[in-house]
Amino acid sequence: MTDVLFYHLTRQPLEQVLPGLLETCLQRDWRVVVQTGSRERRDALDSLLWTYREDSFLPHGTAADGHEAEQPVFLTDGPDNPNAANVRFLVDRAAPPDLSPYERGVFLFDDSDPDAVAEARGHWKALKAAGHALTYWQQSESGRWEKKA
Numbered sequence: 506m507t508d509v510l511f512y513h514l515t516r517q518p519l520e521q522v523l524p525g526l527l528e529t530c531l532q533r534d535w536r537v538v539v540q541t542g543s544r545e546r547r548d549a550l551d552s553l554l555w556t557y558r559e560d561s562f563l564p565h566g567t568a569a570d571g572h573e574a575e576q577p578v579f580l581t582d583g584p585d586n587p588n589a590a591n592v593r594f595l596v597d598r599a600a601p602p603d604l605s606p607y608e609r610g611v612f613l614f615d616d617s618d619p620d621a622v623a624e625a626r627g628h629w630k631a632l633k634a635a636g637h638a639l640t641y642w643q644q645s646e647s648g649r650w651e652k653k654a
Contacts, residue, residue, distance in 0.1 A: 506605070506635075506636050506637045506638055507604045507605055507607050507608065507609065507610050507637050507638070508608065508609045508610070508637070508638045508640070509604060509609070509610040509611075509612070509632050509637045509638065509639050509640075510609065510610070510611045510612070510639075510640050510641075510642060511612045511614070511625055511628075511629060511639065511640070511641045511642065512526075512611065512612065512613045512614070512642050512650070513614060513616060513622075513625070513641065513642065513643040513644070514613060514614065514615045514616060514644065515616040515643055515644045516644040516645075516646070516648045517644060517648055518615070519596055519597070519613055519615065520550075520553055520557070522613065523539070523550070523553075523594070523596065523613065524553070524554060524557045524558070524563060526594070526611070526613075527539070527554070527563055527565075527578055527594075528563065530578075530592055531563070531564075531577055531578070535590075535591055535592045535608075535609075536577055536578075536588050536589060536590040536591055536592070537577065537578045537579070537588075537590050537592045537593075537594065538578075538579045538580075538581060538585075538586050538588060538590040538592075538593050538594070539578065539579070539580050539581070539593075539594040539596065540581055540582065540583070540584070540593065540594065540595050540596070540599040540601075540602075541580065541581070541582050541596055541597050541599055542582070542596070542597035542598045542599045542600075543582055543597065544582045546582070546596070546597050547567060547580050547581065547582045548567075550580055550596075551565070551567055551580055554578070554580075563578060564576070564577050564578065565577065565578035565579065565580060566578075566579060566580070567579070567580045567581065568581070568585075568587075573587035573588055574587055574588055574589070575588070576588045582599070584600075584602035586602075586606070590607070591607055591608040591609070592607060592608060592609045592610075592611065593607045593609070593610050593611070594611045594613065595610065595611065595612050595613070596613045597621075598614070598618075598620070598621050598624055601628060604632070604637065605637075610632075610637075612625055612628060629641070639654075640652060640654065641653045641654040
C-alpha cells in the first residue's frame with residue numbers, strides 16, 4: 506500500500522512549504538507530480554518554483570512546456586502522471602486519483618480553510634479504510650514538522 510502523509514499548514518503558507526518538500530524528494534531521486542485544485546494555481550506554482558530562491562530553482566514543468574515524461578517534477582490540475590512519478594502531492598483541495606500506483610501520497614492543507622480541513626479528514630478516513638499507511642504532520646510554533654499521528 507501507499508504511504509500517505511497529511512501536512513497541516515498552521516504556520517506557513519503552501520508557497521513557503523512546498524519548495525522544501527519538493528527539494529527533499531529530488532534529493533532522494535524521486536519523481537514527483539503536484540496536482541493543484543485549479544489551472545490558475547498550477548500556473549502560480551509554476552512561476553514560484555522558478556523564483557522562490559535567488560540562488561536556485563526547482564527543475565519542473567507543465568503540459569505547456571512539453572517533454573512531460575522527462576520532468577522530475579510535473580505540475581498539473583488533473584489526475585495525469587506523465588513523468589511516471591512515484592510521489593504525488595495534492596494541494597489546494599485537489600481531488601485525489603487512485604493513490605495505489607504511488608509509493609507516497611502527500612496532502613497539504615491550510616488550517617485557515619475549514620473546507621480543506623474537513624476534506625482532509627474525509628480523505629484520511631477513506632484512505633485508512635482502503636488500507637494505506639497514514640501519518641499526520643503539523644507545524645510547531647517554530648514552523649518545524651511534528652508527527653502527530
